Structure formats: structure tokens, C-alpha cells
Amino acid sequence: RGSAKPTIMHCNITECAMAGILCAGTSESRFSRNVVLRSRSFGVVLVDEAGGRFEKSRVSGTQKCGVVCTGGTRAVLEGLVVVDGSQGGIWVRGNSKVEVSGCFVSRNHKAGLQVSDTSNPIVNQNTICQGKNGGVVVHGRAKGTFVGNTISHHVQAAIGIMDLGTPTMIGNTLYENNGGGAVMAGESKSVWIGNHVAHNQIVGMGMKEKSTARIYDCQVWGNQGHGILVQADCRVLLESCRVYLNSKVGIICAGSSNLEALNCIVENSGSARTQRVGIQALEKSYLQARNCTVTGHKNGNIVVQQQAFAACLRCFISRSDWAGVVAQGQSKVSVKHCQIRENDSSGLLAFDKAHVVAEGCFFLDSKGVGTVVAGSAHAIFTHNSFSGNQGAGLCGRGHSSLAMKGNRLSLNGSHGLLIDNHCIAVITGNSIFENHAAGVMLDESCQVVASHNFIISGDSKNSSAVVVKGMERGDLRNNALEDLQDQLGLDKAEVALVDNQILSRQEIKELIEKSLKLEIIGPSAPVKHSLVSVITPDGTFALAAPTDAVHNSAAIKRGPRAPSPKTKVTNASK
Numbered sequence: 001r002g003s004a005k006p007t008i009m010h011c012n013i014t015e016c017a018m019a020g021i022l023c024a025g026t027s028e029s030r031f032s033r034n035v036v037l038r039s040r041s042f043g044v045v046l047v048d049e050a051g052g053r054f055e056k057s058r059v060s061g062t063q064k065c066g067v068v069c070t071g072g073t074r075a076v077l078e079g080l081v082v083v084d085g086s087q088g089g090i091w092v093r094g095n096s097k098v099e100v101s102g103c104f105v106s107r108n109h110k111a112g113l114q115v116s117d118t119s120n121p122i123v124n125q126n127t128i129c130q131g132k133n134g135g136v137v138v139h140g141r142a143k144g145t146f147v148g149n150t151i152s153h154h155v156q157a158a159i160g161i162m163d164l165g166t167p168t169m170i171g172n173t174l175y176e177n178n179g180g181g182a183v184m185a186g187e188s189k190s191v192w193i194g195n196h197v198a199h200n201q202i203v204g205m206g207m208k209e210k211s212t213a214r215i216y217d218c219q220v221w222g223n224q225g226h227g228i229l230v231q232a233d234c235r236v237l238l239e240s241c242r243v244y245l246n247s248k249v250g251i252i253c254a255g256s257s258n259l260e261a262l263n264c265i266v267e268n269s270g271s272a273r274t275q276r277v278g279i280q281a282l283e284k285s286y287l288q289a290r291n292c293t294v295t296g297h298k299n300g301n302i303v304v305q306q307q308a309f310a311a312c313l314r315c316f317i318s319r320s321d322w323a324g325v326v327a328q329g330q331s332k333v334s335v336k337h338c339q340i341r342e343n344d345s346s347g348l349l350a351f352d353k354a355h356v357v358a359e360g361c362f363f364l365d366s367k368g369v370g371t372v373v374a375g376s377a378h379a380i381f382t383h384n385s386f387s388g389n390q391g392a393g394l395c396g397r398g399h400s401s402l403a404m405k406g407n408r409l410s411l412n413g414s415h416g417l418l419i420d421n422h423c424i425a426v427i428t429g430n431s432i433f434e435n436h437a438a439g440v441m442l443d444e445s446c447q448v449v450a451s452h453n454f455i456i457s458g459d460s461k462n463s464s465a466v467v468v469k470g471m472e473r474g475d476l477r478n479n480a481l482e483d484l485q486d487q488l489g490l491d492k493a494e495v496a497l498v499d500n501q502i503l504s505r506q507e508i509k510e511l512i513e514k515s516l517k518l519e520i521i522g523p524s525a526p527v528k529h530s531l532v533s534v535i536t537p538d539g540t541f542a543l544a545a546p547t548d549a550v551h552n553s554a555a556i557k558r559g560p561r562a563p564s565p566k567t568k569v570t571n572a573s574k
Helices: 505-515
Strands: 007-009 012-014 019-023 028-032 035-037 042-046 051-055 058-060 067-069 076-078 081-083 090-092 099-101 104-106 113-115 122-124 127-129 136-138 145-147 150-152 159-161 168-170 173-175 182-184 189-193 196-198 201-207 212-216 219-221 224-230 235-239 242-244 249-253 258-262 265-267 277-281 286-290 293-295 302-304 309-313 316-318 323-327 332-336 339-341 346-350 355-359 362-364 369-373 378-382 385-387 394-396 401-405 408-410 417-419 424-428 431-433 440-442 447-451 466-468 473-477 484-486 494-502 532-535 541-544 569-572
Touching: 019 028, 042 058, 196 201, 201 212, 201 219, 219 224, 224 235, 224 242, 242 249, 249 258, 249 265, 265 277, 277 286, 277 293, 302 309, 316 323, 323 332, 323 339, 339 346, 346 355, 346 362, 362 369, 369 378, 369 385, 394 401
Parallel strands: 007 028, 012 035, 019 042, 028 051, 035 058, 042 067, 051 076, 058 081, 067 090, 076 099, 081 104, 090 113, 099 122, 104 127, 113 136, 122 145, 127 150, 136 159, 145 168, 150 173, 159 182, 168 189, 173 196, 182 201, 189 212, 196 219, 201 224, 212 235, 219 242, 224 249, 235 258, 242 265, 249 277, 258 286, 265 293, 277 302, 286 309, 293 316, 302 323, 309 332, 316 339, 323 346, 332 355, 339 362, 346 369, 355 378, 362 385, 369 394, 378 401, 385 408, 394 417, 401 424, 408 431, 417 440, 424 447, 440 466, 447 473, 466 484, 473 494
Antiparallel strands: 494 569, 532 541
């Protein structure tokens, strides 16, 4: 007590009624190479402002916590072995500012390390394992800096943060815990930097109950559940993290939560048994992904459902067995300057009354359709490129509606643009060329307004620039077409044809040689030359690069002044 400075070394302290050692006041103790066994209460107790070094000692089989630090304790705990306690291992409480370093804490019945009240310890390079409860618990208004600890094989979670706790976790390893890697709840605010969270049950990292977390440069992988679960009105920032090979969803955001992911990699190796969805947003949550790579998932790379909102900017989204981006359930999705490629079904799939806006994106090399808008969904596409898909470049169907301006649809294995099944479409200033089938197929009672588009036929023998097969109502005016195949009888339908130019093959060749500069560029760069077709008031057809939010508009590149004598200009309206 008081200001005593005892030195206690090489002692065996057994079966004490209160505590093996109690240090109080402002005492400075050196407690080294001792053994505290089977205390009927606590093993080591530090209260008031007691300090000193407590090192290289063993505390085992206590009825209460092995080590308790309370009051304003400022001691150093180094190299302790705290095992087999009937309650917790080490408890830091009050306003303690202890340092816990290089300790081994194992097989205790409650938390291996508990930090509570307003304490603020430094916890460094410890091994906390095989607990009958959790590994580390931070609650109350406690803080703490946790660096380089290994926390494993607990019945509950490796780390639990509750109430108003605000710890900082740096470079820790959390693995093979039955209750999850890390669980954050209450209104806690935590910071995570450079941690590894692997092979835990239930979840890698879970947040709920309005908790807030900032997570930087962490790896979350191989967990038997979700990689990262954000729910119940939480706020989470993920930056430069890698999430992969978890058994359910890589990152899931639900329950009106807000998740921002920057420069993250969310991937699956291709096994159908792991991480079936990359990022999922649902239940009115808000997701923002910037400069992320999401790839290789069986049931969709980014899936947005149940009135959630998602914004993807400059992301690379590829190799899903289904669709790159899925929007459904009245969700709202914005994708800008993304590269979405090599997905099996489609690059983007919107249905079930979803709303989608896509700008400056590449939809490339899908094994199915580049993009599908169906099921009463609504979509706006501006300055995108749909190319190299095995099916159509873009398909609108199923009572959906879409607006297209300044897009390029080329080199697709079927039609450039397919509109059918009661879809309503407004198509303005698009370039549609060199697709295998028709440039534009209008079928099954669709309603279309198309103007100022450049449309030529595909490379198959019987393809046409525009095939009108089942259009119910429409207005085609001021377009530049190679030809128009009327399988419906437009004179019998409510379709207006006004001031369209029918171009010869020679004129098309000259236009392409003079005007068509196509560039395929990386996912972080915007589209430079998604060409817009224009017919000027004097009857001149021209191609121009559209104005982009990032780039100045390019100068108009002019084609031939007028059609050749053999070319007919259709100028009739119903």
C-alpha cells in the first residue's frame, strides 16, 4: 500500500482467500517469476494508482478473474500466463491505463481479456485462446489500442465491442472462433487497421445496433458464414480491404445501414461452395462502392434488393456465373465509369421494378446478354459501350422502360438492341453497328421513339439495320440507317417514319473510315468515344463524341453531305 516498492520473485502463492497479491495506493511493485495457484478469489489485484511491473508469472485456477486492474492503475503486465480461471482471464476496468504485453491467456470460463468503464489500455502481442466464452470484450466507454494479438479458438467471438466502446485494432489475427471473428454492437465506434480475420464460424466481422466502424487494409477470408455483415442502422467504411472465399456473402449490408467500400477486392476463386455473392445490399440499406474489384461469384457479383440503394463508381465487375450487377425489388442502382465484363448471364440485370442509371460504363464479353432490363424495371443508359457479348448488347422486355442516349452497341453475337414484350424505349443519338444479327430488333408490342441514331446491319447474311416485327406504336425520325426490314407492315401500325436517311454501303464505309474511332480502355477511365449520331438541319449526317461529365465535348466529325442519287430518304408519317 501507500508508496511501497516491494520486489517479489520466485514465490508460490496458493489457495488464498482474497487474492494472491493486492497492490494499492501509489505503490510500485516488481512481481516476477511467481506462481499464483487456486486462489478462492482473484489472483492479482491492482487498485488505486498502483504501478510497477508484473511479469513472467503464472496465474492459474482462480475462482474469479486471474488479474484485475482497476481505479487509475498504470502497471505493466508482461509475459504473464493466465489460465484455467473459473471466470475471466484479465479484467481492465475503472480508469486504468495498463500495458498488457506478451501474455498467454487461455482456457478461462469468461472473457480472456475484458476492458470496461473508461479504461484505456495498450494490449500488444498477446495470445488469447481456447476460452469458454469470448476472447476480448470491450464495453462501457472503454478505449484501448490492440496491436498484433492472436485471438483464436473461443466458444464465442474473438472480439466483442459493445456500448460506447471506441477501441483501435491494429494488425491482429482472429481465427477459428465459433462465435465469429469480431462483433460490434450498441453505439460502439471502432477502428480496424491491417487485421486478418479467417476461418471463423457464423461471420468474419459483424456490426449491428447502430455501431460504427472504419476498417482499413484488412483481410477477411475463409469464414463459415458471411465475410462482413452490416445490419441494423450501422455506419461502416471499408478501405483497401480484401474479402474472399467466405461460405456465404462476401459483404452484406442490411437494415437501413450505410456501407462505403473504397479500393476493396471482393473475390471468389471459382468454387461453387464458397462466397456465392460478392456484395449484397438489401432492406433499404445504402451501398457505395468506388474503385472496387468484385469478381468470380456464382449468384451475382453485386446484388441489390428490397428497396436498397447502391452506387458503383469506377469498379471492375467480372466473371460471375450469373450477372455482374443485379437490381431487383424496387431497388435503385447507379453504375458510372465501371467495366462489367465476362459474366455468364449478363453484365447487368434489372427486374422487379428496379431503377437503374448507367453512365460511361463498358458492358463487355458476357456469355449471355450485355444488359437485361425486364420485369417493370426502369433504366437510363448514357455514353456506355455494349460490345463483344454473345447475345444481344442490350435487351429491354417485360413491361420495362428504358432511355438510351449516346451509347455504342457493336460486335455483339446477336442483335445490338432488342426491344420486345411491351417494353417502352426512347433511343437517341446511339451508334449501333457490326452486330451479328439486326442492329435493332423491335418485337412483341413494344413502343419505341428513336431519333438521331446511326444503325447499320450486322455481319450475318440476312441481317438488317432495323427489323420491325411487332412494334405497336413508335416514332422513327432523323436516323441514319443502312436499311429497314418491315415484317409488320408499318402502314398498318401507329408508327411514324420521318426524315430518316437510308445509307449505302459505300457511304457507311466512308463514315466509319472518317469518323469511327473506338477505344477500349481500363475500368478507372471514362468512355472517350461513345459516338453520337446527328442529322443536321441541312440534311448532313454526322457522328460526334458526346459531352461527358469528365471530358470536353469533341468536335463533330462530318460524313457525306447528302445521300447518293440511288439512296432514298423516307419522309412519311402516319
